[in-house]
Amino acid sequence: MINRYRRGLFITAFLAAPVTLYLVYVISPYTQAFYIAMTDWRGVTATPNFIGLDNFVRLFADSIFWKAVTHNAALLLLLPLLTIVIALFFAFLLNVGGGGRGAAGVPGSRFYRVLFFFPQVLAVTVVAVLFQQVFRPDGSGMLNGPLMALGLRPVGFLSDPGIAFWSVLGVMVWQAVGFYVVLFSAGLASIPRDMFEAAQIDGAGRVSLFFRITLPLLWDTVQVAWVYLGILALDVFAIVWVMTDQHGGPDFSTTVMATEIYRNAFTYFRFGYASALGVVMFFFTVGFAVLSLRLSRRERIEY
């Protein structure tokens, strides 16, 4: 009896603090957000005014909201696609596709892995400010300087509404690739060497080595990468907020759901409206998670 009592006491003591913190700071805000989304609260009145689904009606008629959704959707498609393709290519070269027998990586592969990963440990705001300078529109920008020296017109990487989004995407890919090179390398390391060697003896070149062996065996890891990058694409905030003109400009050409939530809540104090946006974003995220789990249910290859 005393042992059972002790055990219960132990469980309670160990869970009390983490559960309390989690309920207060995570669960309670999330549940409140769903209610606030149905009010016109602006933070001045003590009790928010319930207005039902009005915020959502306004939201769906708001062209800036649709721009933000479009940008998130484009990132959701392009960020994983580009990052995974580039990272798979490099991981293959560094681990298997060095040419010659034995399925080794190219020389210096360790060095490349260490180097490519580095942007991953930099804070997103540091990366954003750094690229703001790299992309400067005048001759003192890292990219436009050489362009202008060659007599070409400077490119408005962040000031041209037609280009700014691609600059944001480029920086996100720049920061992410190294992580997935390392992730895929770890996946490749768990595939037995002799599988590559056997395929090579059977006459497989590097291209078929990649598409027939590497990709199918790495498929699980590629799916993990897809989900992670998808969440990154839906969650993007700091890079847009810090790097682009007018926090999502120029002319809303780079705005995303997260920047619109922050702007509505903490610039315009439209807490209800911002929460409604948050609810929409929540359903996007959950929808994406469910969808990717469904689609990824594939036969697992045993080896």
Add this chain to the structure above:
Amino acid sequence: MPTMTSPAVETSRRAVRQERRRLGPLSALSHAALLLWTVLTVVPILWTFLASVKSEDEIFGDAWSLPASLRWDNFARAWEQAHIGQYMLNSVIVVAFSTFGTMLLGSMAAYVLARYPFRGNRACYLLFVSGLAFPVYLALTPLFFVVQNMGNVPLIGPFIGLNTHAGLVLVYIAYSMPFTVFFLAAFFRTLPTAVAEAALVDGASHTRVFFQIMLPMARPGIISVTIFNVLGQWNQYQLPLVLLQERDTWVLPQGIADISTAAGYDQDWSALFAALTLAILPMLVIYTIFQRQIQSGLTAGALK
């Protein structure tokens, strides 16, 4: 037939030649691709380092010019006048406490949930893990008011409300719980039970078994999650942006972002580059020393 080679030798020679033809340009291309990405990764960072010792005029001149003399005073201005030193200290304090708190509370919760069946165990675990799926932006507005209200709690209120580091630490701990509990619970489940049971039979308390046996056994997992949390909390921008609005409480990402967005005619561009360098260099050094652990720590988290 000028030479008499057997068909077999002829085919193998042809195969070698073919393979060379196929691999030659491919090899060159793949090396070119690797070098290109190396340049893309290294050059913007080196360019920033270079600009950090330039004068204002040199920064506004030719982008690729070398500085006439090394202006170390840029760093002094970034450290003192742009308060990078203060922000960095704030970041160190916040991350030190929040990572410690996250690991302590997270491993306690994960351990109990992984190894002690009790009524509500599964529900509690799912409650923690469900946090992995929520976008933090949904909670932002109410969280602001939750922390504001914390400021009204008697006695400890002034320490954990808005614009306090302890308040941010508590929020970081709470928001790091989902991943920490998820990862460590999976880890604790894989550990053998025999040692812990023997210790319990010998009369050790549950708490003692946890701290003296299970926690040391879980070291590889603990290290991975610690790295994950340190980097995540060090780089966090969204939560401090909402919860720390007084300038002297700011953490490093806020300070860096502010130097660039508060642009005006009196913008100190060389101090901006010096500030960036100050934010990048320590990370570069720490990463170079611990790159093996950092790489495996972060990717282990993704693969679980």
